[in-house]
Amino acid sequence: MITVSTDGSCLRNPGGAIGWAWANHDGSSASGGHASGTNQVAELMAVLEAIRSHPGDEPLVIQADSQYAIKCSSEWVHSWKRKGWRTAAGGPVQNLALIQSIDAAIAQRPGGVSFVWVRGHRGDEFNERADELAGIAARSVRDDAPARATAAEPDVLF
Structure with a gap:
């Protein structure tokens, strides 16, 4: 089993560097990172890149402090698909392209993907590391320095 912690950072929500x-x-x-986005986009990007970066048959466990990212990726996505990518209230799904990319990445991965919520900023070593790296990436983009990126950028951000 592969266990990965994810996190996103937005320096000014919405519209700041992520x-x-x-x-x-x-x-x-x-x-x-990217020059502009939201907390939610950053969290979803982290999940998507974790899945894309860990292909294969081995089960993947993603630990995240974002209940939004977890529920979009593992719960709400099923009803949204059944309803033609509409919410329960009939409105459009926010961050649709990212959520569809996550859904496709999970479907294409031979090994299963599961999610575990962890409380953020409570001393979990890997959650703290992901938080630190996301913040560094956002500040690098804000400061016009190249953000460290070792995983492929998605074709569609939002």
């Missing part, structure tokens, strides 16, 4: 990161519990990690 950073995303994943930290594998084996010590490897990746992060990146």
Whole structure:
């Protein structure tokens, strides 16, 4: 089993620089950022990049402090698909392209993907590492320095 912690950062929500990161519990990690986004986009980017960066048959467990990212990726997505990508109230799903990319990445991965919520900023070593990397990436983008990115950027951000 592969266990990865993810996190996102937005320096001014909404519209500020964002950073995303994943930290594998084996010590490897990746992060990146974009000039503008939201907390939710950053959290979803972290999940997407974690899945894309860990292909294969081995089960993947994603630990995240974002209940939004977890529920979008593992719960709400099923009813949204049944309803033609509409919410229960009939409105459009926010961050649709990212959520569809996550859904496709999970479907294409031979090994299962599961999610575990962890309380953020409570001393969990890997959650803290992902938080640190996401913040560094967001600040790098804000400061016009190239953000460290070791995982592929998605074709569609939002």
